[in-house]
Amino acid sequence: MDTRRTHRRTRTGGTRFRATLLTAALLATACSAGGASTSAGSPAAKAAGATEAATATLTPLPKATPAELSPYYEQKLGWRDCGVPGFQCATMKAPLDYAKPADGDVRLAVARKKATGPGKRLGSLLVNPGGPGGSAIGYLQQYAGIGYPAKVRAQYDMVAVDPRGVARSEPVECLDGREMDAYTRTDVTPDDAGETDELVDAYKEFAEGCGAEAPKLLRHVSTVEAARDMDVLRAVLGDEKLTYVGASYGTFLGATYAGLFPDRTGRLVLDGAMDPSLPARRLNLEQTEGFETAFQSFAKDCVKQPDCPLGDKDTTPDQVGKNLKSFFDDLDAKPLPAGDADGRKLTESLATTGVIAAMYDEGAWQQLRESLTSAIKEKDGAGLLILSDSYYEREADGGYSNLMFANAAVNCLDLPAAFSSPDEVRDALPDFEKASPVFGEGLAWSSLNCAYWPVKPTGEPHRIEAAGATPIVVVGTTRDPATPYRWAEALSDQLTSGHLLTYEGDGHTAYGRGSSCIDSAINTYLLTGTAPEDGKRCS
Secondary structure, three states: OOEOOOOOOOOOOOEEOOOEOOOOOOOOOOOOOOOHHOOOOHHHHHHOOOOOOOOOOOHHHOOOOOOHHHHHHHOOOOOOEOOEEEEEEEEEEEEEEOOHHHHHHEEEEEEEEEOOOOOOEEEEEOOOOOOOOOOHOOOOOOHHHHOOOOOHHHHHHEEEEEOOOOOOOOOOOOOOOHHHHHHOOOOOOOHHHHHHHHHHHHHHHHHHHHHOOOOOOOHHOOOHHHHHHHHHHHHHHHOOOOEEEEOOHHHHHHHHHHHHHHHHHEEEEEOOOOOOOHHHHHHHHHHHHHHHHHHHHHHHOOHHHOOOOOOOOOOOHHHHHHHHHHHHHHHHHEEEOOOOOOOOOEEEEHHHHHHHHHHHHHHHHHHHHHHHHHHHHHHOOOHHHHHHHHHHHOOOOOOOOHHHHHHHHHHHHOOOOOOOHHHHHHHHHHHHHHOOOOHHHHHHHOOOOOHHHOOOOHHHOOOOOOOOOOOOEEEEEEEOOOHHHHHHHHHHHHOOEEEEEEEEOOOOOOOOOOOOHHHHHHHHHHHHHHOOOOOOOEE
């Protein structure tokens, strides 16, 4: 769902970073506990079909490295120029299957920017922007390696590895550009049996494409395997413990590492936290609530502005939502021209994705108002199509990054599918539409995609306690659209050494978004090891 948090230039000239994906696979992930005391009280948690959080706990791996894995842990990286000033790149080997390392390797792309000094070098700081499917190397080179605080970059080698199946690390590929164009405009609010069949066919075609291109790799792109890869990288870099900043899905990856290797866990920042004890349906339902919370915040702001196309100062947020839903219904019947070179029009599904994209960052609200004004009043869908393309990482030449492919591959492996049939979706529609009258129907149907995945899931929901780990900082934003705040509460409760740091505000994730209180607390932790007081709140 992302989903993800990578700073990169969009075609509008703005900078955006998203951590968690929604659309193609929503946010289905695995592992971790949920602090049932914090999550169980939400309306979504009480909804029919939203099963309770798991009670099983992720078991740490043995402290001793198995002899058959020694060649991986003892390998030497051949660093070379990346083509990006100041950065070096290398390729690391990991076993495709940790249970059968003799069966072959997967090659993982690694990048770093060495500590600039002055000050004592503190080791390596590994970063991950989330997704799953976001390029950690892209995030490092475009933001973290140049945009993290100077004091942090002075004392740490800034490092990233693209997880297996992602970007530069043997990427999963499923559809070509034209096929993806068709996939992204597929109607995810089917009105009849024919449209339901079309949606199911689209999910099947997507899944078959992924299975045909990477049949072996597709079985080995789980979060647990990616976390084990990070431990190999930690050893190869010469660090006794892992220091890590992960956003959104990256929090699940980091928490999984802590659960598997608590004695090797150093300073971990988990920003925009997930609660991986939840089953896929409940994750998706609670995320739907999160987007409704964010939309309500946008709606309240929109009607205060003179250019709001969805109402004026006397319009309630609920009525703003009804006005937007009416606009989506009009698009369902008649898509708008968008001036696209490839002849694409703005459909209901593409417009919905464009709106959702803007929910990740309140800095995009003005752009969203302008795009909606053009579409509603001038019948020009170009602005919303640009927002949608940015979300999907569609390039100007019509190609796509592998973001959506990797997202589905990891999510569908990490957890059993949210729904197994269209009938199950229909039964759950009232709960999703209650969670979000604007987005609920589309997000419910989007949760069906893993039902047709060519590989059976290997993960289950479970708690992560990481007993014995040093203090871990868990960051939650109160009106986060993609990772609801209660997930941060839940994860910090599960982790034996969790420290909850709260940002009272809008947008997805908190570090580096303008709160000096949040940034100071995290920087102090990274530089000195002193975690903020558990429960500290910032604005």
